[in-house]
Amino acid sequence: MRNGSTIRRRQLARQLRLLREQAGLTIEAAAPALDWSSSKLSRIENAQQLVDVHGVRSMLDHYGVGGEKWTELIELTREARRPGWWRAYGLNDYGYVPLEAEATLLREFMVMYLPGLLQTEDYARAVFDASATRWTAEQKEREVTVRMIRQKRLTSDEEPLELSAIVEETVLRRPVGGPAVMRAKLERLVEAAALDTVTFHVLPTAVGAHAGMGGAFTLLSFDRLGEPDMAYVEHPMGAVHLEKDEDVARARVVFDHLRSAALGPAESVALVEGMAEKL
Incomplete structure (x- = not known):
């Protein structure tokens, strides 16, 4: 892969x-x-x-x-x-998926929606439906399939991928796709958080102002290849890869600050479970 x-x-x-x-x-x-x-x-x-x-x-x-x-x-x-496996789904070698395919550790901070590795199929479709990009039905299903293939590495013995994810509480509460999709999304989070490869944190709204208010970002580490870390920032107009040492170091500091301010893994799961019970 x-x-x-x-x-x-x-x-x-x-x-x-x-x-x-x-x-x-x-x-x-x-x-x-x-x-x-x-x-x-x-x-x-x-x-x-x-x-x-x-x-x-x-x-x-x-x-x-x-x-x-x-x-x-x-x-x-x-x-x-x-050619990478993603080529069969219309993706080239210069986007995010090829980078993730080589990574051994992802540190993600999300403010609008769940990390792709933690989404259900229906939640992913709802996110694509809301996008400004005008997907055809075929393109959308292809993107959803790619997202599900990527998730397999979280449970892979041969090519494991470790994920440390921090999401703002508003991400959990945002009504994406309706009640059934919301409930399935929360149940999926609880299941994923139990994996050895996943560490899940919720950043409570009550924290107020925080170090990540500038937006979401992902830190990718490539320990197996000995490559330097890279930061990836997606925005409405596209995406940026950050490779300069000072930029990546700043992203690490921000992520560490956010993790310190967030709920611990057990508290985060308890919050998710409580929200699921109310739906």
Whole structure:
């Protein structure tokens, strides 16, 4: 479920750049020997252009790389080029889903609706119905299916994904999809919170002003790949990936402040259960 993501491409690009530098070559010196322009080599090293196996072999030859490192880089090149499972549902390799597919830990703060990994199908449909995007029935069902596939990693033994989620209390109380959808949503939260991979917090409305009033965000960690953390911010006009150390560090601080202000996991589940009983 993890093939072809931008994370693999970035991992490959970084290693290729490091190997060139270790060989004592500048981009201007290396590119002509590879029959490439300097701009093409720069794009490859910045993960803006994907390179094929033949190109990587030429690079490794020129940089004097062999043995296990050769084998490792060739396999990584193949992995980076394999289409991810999301392609079958009309998604490309540059959105959020490919990033999540490589992540080992998500820290999410949500202010308008539940995290996608905790939604029921009917709740997801209701969210899509309310979107400014004009989905066709087929597109909407495709998006819902993708969301359900993503949730499987929360219970996967081979590719587990850990989720630490904080949601504002208003998210739980917002009437999305009607009473039956609301009740199912709350029951789903209780079930998910019992998973070893899920930590669920509610930020009470009574807290008042808080560090996350600027909006929702997600922190992605890639411990298995040794990649640096990344922050992802979705907004009505699109989304932004934040990779600078200072931006990601600020997101971590905000998340920690919010977690400190939120109810603990047991209290959060009790609140959800109480709300479900009243419906």
